[in-house]
Amino acid sequence: MLRLDEDVYEAIEKWAADEFRSVNGQMEWMLSQLLKQNKRKLHEKNDGSPEPEEPEL
Numbered sequence: 300m301l302r303l304d305e306d307v308y309e310a311i312e313k314w315a316a317d318e319f320r321s322v323n324g325q326m327e328w329m330l331s332q333l334l335k336q337n338k339r340k341l342h343e344k345n346d347g348s349p350e351p352e353e354p355e356l
Contacts, residue, residue: 303311308322315325334341 311325311329312322315322318325318328320328331341
C-alpha cells in the first residue's frame with residue numbers, strides 16, 4: 300500500500316489522464332524516469348520488463 304497526500308494523488312491522476320495512462324502506469328513511468336535521471340540502472344526481468352538494480356554492498 301502506498302499512502303499519498305490527496306492533492307499529490309489528484310495531480311498524478313490528472314497527469315495520467317493527460318498521458319492516457321492509469322495512475323499506476325503513470326507512477327511507474329515517473330519512478331523509472333527518476334531512476335534513469337539519478338543513474339540507477341534498471342535490469343531486465345525474465346518477462347522483459349525493467350527491474351531496479353540492487354545496490355552493491
